[in-house]
Amino acid sequence: MNGGRSTTDEAGRGAAERLIFFSDAVVAIALTLLAIELPVPEGSTPQALAKAVGRGGQQYLAFLISFLVIFLYWNGHHRQFRYLTDATPALVRWNGLWLFAIVLTPFATRVLTGGQGEDHGAFPWRFGVYAVLQVIAGLASLMSARTMQTQHLVAEGAPTELFHNSYVRIGSLVVVFALSIPLAFVLGEYTYIGWSLAPVVMRLWFFVAARRRPAPKSPAPSSPAPSSRASA
Numbered sequence: 001m002n003g004g005r006s007t008t009d010e011a012g013r014g015a016a017e018r019l020i021f022f023s024d025a026v027v028a029i030a031l032t033l034l035a036i037e038l039p040v041p042e043g044s045t046p047q048a049l050a051k052a053v054g055r056g057g058q059q060y061l062a063f064l065i066s067f068l069v070i071f072l073y074w075n076g077h078h079r080q081f082r083y084l085t086d087a088t089p090a091l092v093r094w095n096g097l098w099l100f101a102i103v104l105t106p107f108a109t110r111v112l113t114g115g116q117g118e119d120h121g122a123f124p125w126r127f128g129v130y131a132v133l134q135v136i137a138g139l140a141s142l143m144s145a146r147t148m149q150t151q152h153l154v155a156e157g158a159p160t161e162l163f164h165n166s167y168v169r170i171g172s173l174v175v176v177f178a179l180s181i182p183l184a185f186v187l188g189e190y191t192y193i194g195w196s197l198a199p200v201v202m203r204l205w206f207f208v209a210a211r212r213r214p215a216p217k218s219p220a221p222s223s224p225a226p227s228s229r230a231s232a
Helices: 009-037 046-054 057-081 089-113 120-150 162-195 198-212
Strands: none
Touching: 009 057, 009 089, 057 089, 057 120, 057 162, 089 120, 120 162, 162 198
16 A cells, blocks of 8 residues: 555656645635735724724734734645655645635634624634634644655655654644633633734743753763783
């Protein structure tokens, strides 16, 4: 069993390139849909324009968050898929699930900001829809990395820390989004602040991993060669 690998290296490279190009196109469309949904501020005076911008502040904040989230996921995708040598069925399925979550992020962003003026009791549920979708995206990305690693779909010369770094970066996002779901029922809209902790979690994870990594063993000192006088 070859896991559905291509029969030749050339075919494998072609399949990998098609998967990468398709993924990049879907991400570009998702980012474009985010911008299309932004409200256009209107006002005949600077004061009126400033008030219009303030009224749309939540939408602008949600756009910024979603843009950064999609970019971080795409950046991780780019880091590992640049060394991809083939696109097996398992990898295509996990990548498809990741794209499913990415392309739904603009919709989830509208859900997140669509409750202005309503009872705040609905906010945690809107927040949860967005966070669950990002957890799905992160888990699919992690499984894509795992599939590439176990099926040996990485070109020679790839960094030795490629998958470890991917697990830490994407895993940090998954942890932060997952923990934010129950917190939204307690903290309400202040839970947005928790999402900014992803870089902190990432740095802490890298620090702990570096401390637990065994230090390289120093070579044993070589014994001095016997002098010619002693051998005489």
